[in-house]
Amino acid sequence: MESIGGLGAHVAGQILAEAGVLRMGFNGANFSSYGSEKKGSPIKAYVRFCAADQEVRTSSPVDRPHVVAVFHEGLLKTEPVLSGLLPAGVVIVNSAHTADHVWQSLGRPFATVGVVNALAIAVGERSRVNTVMLGAVVRATRFIKPEAVRDVIRATLGERYPQLLASNLRAFDRGYRDLLLEDFSSAAESVPQSYVRPAPPFGYLDAPLGGAVLDPGNTVLKDLSVSRNGFLPAFHRGKCVDCALCDLVCPDFCFVWAVGPKPDGSEAIHLKGIDYRFCKGCMKCIDACPTLALTREREEEGYAEQHSVPLFPRLEASRNGAAVRH
Ligand code: SF4
Ligand code: SF4
Known part of the structure; x- marks a missing residue:
C-alpha cells in the first residue's frame, strides 16, 4: 500500500x-x-x-x-x-x-x-x-x-x-x-515492469570526499501538494482585510504578499493569494481567518494550478524553461 x-x-x-x-x-x-x-x-x-x-x-x-x-x-x-x-x-x-x-x-x-x-x-x-x-x-x-x-x-x-x-x-x-x-495485460501496447532495487546515490566506495553534502534539502524546491487530502483553502480577495493572521499560523509560508495602493494614495501590503505548491492542506489558515476570506473546499482537478500565485516567480520561470537572471 x-x-x-x-x-x-x-x-x-x-x-x-x-x-x-x-x-x-x-x-x-x-x-x-x-x-x-x-x-x-x-x-x-x-x-x-x-x-x-x-x-x-x-x-x-x-x-x-x-x-x-x-x-x-x-x-x-x-x-x-x-x-x-x-x-x-x-x-x-x-x-x-x-x-x-x-x-x-x-x-x-x-x-x-x-x-x-x-x-x-x-x-x-x-x-x-x-x-x-x-x-x-x-x-x-x-x-x-x-x-x-x-x-x-x-x-x-x-x-x-x-x-x-x-x-x-x-x-x-x-x-x-x-x-x-x-x-490491460493483453493490450498490445502494455509494457512489462522491471524491478529496480532502490539504492542510495552513493556508498562507501564512491562517497564525496570529506562527507560533503552535494544535494542539500531545499524548502524552495519542495512540493507539498501531494500531501493534501482532497481539500484546500480557497482565497476570496473581496472579503480579505489583509490582517495576516493566516500567514501567522501557516506552517509552510504559502501566502504571497505584494505592495499595492490604498484608497488614500499611500501604499500598503496586500495579500495576493496562495502558492498551492507549498500548501499541505492543514487548514490552520481557515480557522485563523476572521472574515471568511478563506474557505475549505474540495480540491477539483486543475483548481490549484489555475489559482496558485507563485511565491518564487523566478523558480516558476526556470521550471518553464524561460531564461532566468540571478
Ligand atoms: S492549508 Fe495549511 S499549509 Fe495550506 S495555506 Fe492554509 S495554513 Fe498554509
Ligand atoms: S486571515 Fe483572512 S482576512 Fe486576514 S489576511 Fe488572511 S485571508 Fe485576509
Whole structure:
C-alpha cells in the first residue's frame, strides 16, 4: 500500500493481515515503513500471505508485489509505485479518473488497473480513505473473504469507537463494490515492469570526499501538494482585510504578499493569494481567518494550478524553461 501519512494505510495493512491470519488461517506478516512519520510524507504498508503450511520466512519490504494499492493519486508523480509489480499484477488507484486514463498515466503497465474514488466515498460515508481502499484491495486479492475483514473492523472499531463502526463498514462495502477493474495485460501496447532495487546515490566506495553534502534539502524546491487530502483553502480577495493572521499560523509560508495602493494614495501590503505548491492542506489558515476570506473546499482537478500565485516567480520561470537572471 503506497500512501501518505494521515490516510491510514498502516491501519489498513494491520486489519488486512489480521483478517487473513487470525480469521482465515493463512500465514502472514505486515509492517509499515515510514519516513519522517509526519502527516503528508510518503509511507508504505506491506502485507504478505502464505498458505497455512508455508512459513513466511522474510520480514523485508515486499519488492515483487501482486497487488499495489495507491491511496493518493499524487504519488503516481513522485513514487515508483509500479516497481517490481509482477506480470499481470493489479494496481488499484484512488482516483476519480477512468481505469484507461490511470493506465496511460502509469506508463501502460502489463497489469490489471483498478480505480475507486475512495476520497468521494469516504467523504460521503463520513469515513476514511483507508477503509474504502481496504474494500478495493480485498476484492482484488480474491482470496480474502470480505466477511473476515468486516469481523476485524467490528472488533477493532466496535470497542474503541462504536459510533464510527456503521460508517466504516459502509465505506468498506462501497470500496469492495465500486472498484472498477480493467485488465490491460493483453493490450498490445502494455509494457512489462522491471524491478529496480532502490539504492542510495552513493556508498562507501564512491562517497564525496570529506562527507560533503552535494544535494542539500531545499524548502524552495519542495512540493507539498501531494500531501493534501482532497481539500484546500480557497482565497476570496473581496472579503480579505489583509490582517495576516493566516500567514501567522501557516506552517509552510504559502501566502504571497505584494505592495499595492490604498484608497488614500499611500501604499500598503496586500495579500495576493496562495502558492498551492507549498500548501499541505492543514487548514490552520481557515480557522485563523476572521472574515471568511478563506474557505475549505474540495480540491477539483486543475483548481490549484489555475489559482496558485507563485511565491518564487523566478523558480516558476526556470521550471518553464524561460531564461532566468540571478
Ligand atoms: S492549508 Fe492554509 S495554513 Fe495549511 S499549509 Fe495550506 S495555506 Fe498554509
Ligand atoms: S486571515 Fe483572512 S482576512 Fe486576514 S489576511 Fe488572511 S485571508 Fe485576509
